[in-house]
Amino acid sequence: MLEVEALTIRAGQRAILDNVSLTVAPGQLTAVVGPNGAGKSTILKAVTGELRAASGTIKLDGRSIASYRPYELAQRRAVLPQSSSLAFPFTVHEVVRLGTSGALNPVDRAARVAAALIRVDLNGFGGRYFQELSGGEQQRVHLARVLCQVWEPVVAGLPRYLFLDEPTASLDLRHQLLTLDTARNFARAGGGVIAILHDLNLAALYADKIIVVSAGRIAASGTPREVLTDEMMRSVFGVSVHVGGVPTDAPFILPHSAHAA
Amino acid sequence: MTAPVAGDRRGRARIVIAGLVVLLLVVCVISLCIGPSGMSTAEVAGLLSDAVAGRFDAINTVNHVILFDIRIPRTLLGAMVGAGLALAGAMMQGLFRNPLADPGLVGVSAGAALGAVLVIVLGGAFLAPVMDFLGIGALPIAAFFGGLGTTLLLYAIATRRGQTSVGTMLLAGIALGAIAGAVTAYLVFRSNDFQLRELTFWSMGGLGGATWHKILLAVPFIVGVFLAMPFTARGLDALVLGEAEARHLGFNTQFLKSLIILVVALAVGVSVAFAGIIGFVGIVVPHVLRLVIGPEHRTLLPATALLGATLLIVADMVCRTIVAPAELPIGIVTATIGAPFFLSILLRKRGVIDL
Numbered sequence: 001m002l003e004v005e006a007l008t009i010r011a012g013q014r015a016i017l018d019n020v021s022l023t024v025a026p027g028q029l030t031a032v033v034g035p036n037g038a039g040k041s042t043i044l045k046a047v048t049g050e051l052r053a054a055s056g057t058i059k060l061d062g063r064s065i066a067s068y069r070p071y072e073l074a075q076r077r078a079v080l081p082q083s084s085s086l087a088f089p090f091t092v093h094e095v096v097r098l099g100t101s102g103a104l105n106p107v108d109r110a111a112r113v114a115a116a117l118i119r120v121d122l123n124g125f126g127g128r129y130f131q132e133l134s135g136g137e138q139q140r141v142h143l144a145r146v147l148c149q150v151w152e153p154v155v156a157g158l159p160r161y162l163f164l165d166e167p168t169a170s171l172d173l174r175h176q177l178l179t180l181d182t183a184r185n186f187a188r189a190g191g192g193v194i195a196i197l198h199d200l201n202l203a204a205l206y207a208d209k210i211i212v213v214s215a216g217r218i219a220a221s222g223t224p225r226e227v228l229t230d231e232m233m234r235s236v237f238g239v240s241v242h243v244g245g246v247p248t249d250a251p252f253i254l255p256h257s258a259h260a261a
Numbered sequence: 262m263t264a265p266v267a268g269d270r271r272g273r274a275r276i277v278i279a280g281l282v283v284l285l286l287v288v289c290v291i292s293l294c295i296g297p298s299g300m301s302t303a304e305v306a307g308l309l310s311d312a313v314a315g316r317f318d319a320i321n322t323v324n325h326v327i328l329f330d331i332r333i334p335r336t337l338l339g340a341m342v343g344a345g346l347a348l349a350g351a352m353m354q355g356l357f358r359n360p361l362a363d364p365g366l367v368g369v370s371a372g373a374a375l376g377a378v379l380v381i382v383l384g385g386a387f388l389a390p391v392m393d394f395l396g397i398g399a400l401p402i403a404a405f406f407g408g409l410g411t412t413l414l415l416y417a418i419a420t421r422r423g424q425t426s427v428g429t430m431l432l433a434g435i436a437l438g439a440i441a442g443a444v445t446a447y448l449v450f451r452s453n454d455f456q457l458r459e460l461t462f463w464s465m466g467g468l469g470g471a472t473w474h475k476i477l478l479a480v481p482f483i484v485g486v487f488l489a490m491p492f493t494a495r496g497l498d499a500l501v502l503g504e505a506e507a508r509h510l511g512f513n514t515q516f517l518k519s520l521i522i523l524v525v526a527l528a529v530g531v532s533v534a535f536a537g538i539i540g541f542v543g544i545v546v547p548h549v550l551r552l553v554i555g556p557e558h559r560t561l562l563p564a565t566a567l568l569g570a571t572l573l574i575v576a577d578m579v580c581r582t583i584v585a586p587a588e589l590p591i592g593i594v595t596a597t598i599g600a601p602f603f604l605s606i607l608l609r610k611r612g613v614i615d616l
Contacts, residue, residue, distance in 0.1 A: 050505050
């Protein structure tokens with residue numbers, strides 16, 4: 001269980017997170033949604049230990065995250081960044097291998113890398129240069145690396161966590177679905193997942209719990225059905241839509257019944 | 262043996278490293294056999310086998326002195342300086358995530374040179390007690406502190422709340438290099454004829470002044486650099502993804518960065534003190550090897566040390582034969598070999614290496 005209590009983070013005088021409390025339970029996919037600049041990424045940076053809190057506590061499985069050493073934290077959770085460029089000509093295999101533990105023998109490591117690449121639909125991409133891939137492919141390579149880092153969702157009775165910062169941002173629809181399938185399977189197997197998502201339909205489709213962030217505070221939290229209401233859409237996102245309604249004129253794509261083919 | 266996995270270049274890297282070991286040994290032997298004295302290869306071999314067998318009949322002959330007091334120390338110093346400069350370049354590039362980062366570029370070499378010049382100019386007066394105590398050892402130590410001081414200052418400027426901005430670091434490095442250069446120029450301007458002569462010889466650089474004494478002084482620095490390699494290799498790989506990502510992968514990035522900076526200052530300090538400022542080794546060697554064996558530091562660092570040593574010994578051989586009995590400053594040779602090579606790689610591989 002990841003527990004955040006009364007977390008406040010300031011940039012200068014301004015509070016970019018104000019008294020935020022939330023929990024991320026293992027076995028669930030928790031989506032964080034909200035308008036631009038609401039503080040979603042800041043929450044993620046705080047729970048990964050990247051940002052220091054002005055006040056409040058962040059606990060991972062009952063222990064303050066500040067008390068974990070970097071390598072201990074790396075064994076408990078993996079973080080998928082929004083984008084990450086590489087200055088040197090690494091192959092896809094080499095990038096993904098960075099996520100595998102040095103404790104594995106070379107044969108097992110190579111097998112793990114290959115399995116992770118299959119899972120993100122990049123089978124056979126091991127020998128390609130990372131820099132020559134498209135943005136969406138690069139993002140999936142990083143997902144494979146992150147999966148390698150916490151390959152088993154539960155180790156020694158303790159859950160492990162995936163922190164995903166807009167994992168679907170530059171992906172096509174099929175790979176958006178595949179990526180969130182992977183995340184949900186990780187949660188079903190006992191791990192915990194927190195994902196920042198922009199697409200509310202995807203959040204509604206995959207999340208067990210949605211946390212709505214607005215202006216540095218938690219505006220709503222609960223199941224998709226509880227959270228995604230006409231009133232919330234208007235007060236938080238500033239759009240007047242009818243949730244669950246069907247647009248009149250324009251063509252639309254409804255991913256609720258879709259599967260990755 | 263298992264079949265090679267696509268994209269896994271470690272097997273190839275091991276073969277290349279083995280080849281580089283052989284190449285370095287061959288180049289060392291050639292370096293011992295070449296020189297203006299006209300000593301034949303057979304004579305060199307004879308002297309070496311005598312020494313190995315413990316026979317020292319020829320100990321006072323001219324050839325013995327040339328081989329054991331000039332060529333061997335010179336070759337050893339070349340190997341150490343070349344390996345040190347190339348490693349410093351590779352580590353700095355990993356730290357800055359930029360294949361063009363180089364100790365020369367961010368002012369570390371200029372800071373080290375300032376340290377060395379301080380000792381030369383003020384060694385007779387102001388720093389006399391220090392000089393009496395340390396002797397010639399004052400030069401690498403001063404250069405080390407000059408390099409370390411510059412790097413730490415750079416770090417203080419570019420780091421806020423534990424985050425180092427690479428852009429600020431590169432730009433601040435250029436400014437600090439200019440300041441160190443200005444102070445150095447002022448010291449040169451203020452120096453007397455004797456100091457000027459010494460400064461001129463030192464600033465031309467080169468391995469001509471190699472002695473066993475200098476070798477012994479350089480060894481602890483270089484051993485320190487080599488010992489740090491296994492502790493930094495995996496962390497440097499992770500740093501390539503970014504600092505936050507390296508921390509997420511479990512590395513203590515602040516410690517890692519401090520260690521890299523210390524090691525770079527050690528390598529640059531000893532190289533600048535005993536061989537002057539020699540450019541391009543730190544950029545060209547890691548760059549070429551990344552194209553051949555890939556950028557993973559676990560294999561890149563040892564390969565870089567070997568090829569750096571080889572390159573500098575070869576450059577030195579060119580220096581002392583091309584205009585014999587005079588000697589060309591080694592910086593001319595490294596730049597002449599290095600710069601066009603570097604440019605050609607740049608043009609050919611523009612797609613793969615994103616500068």
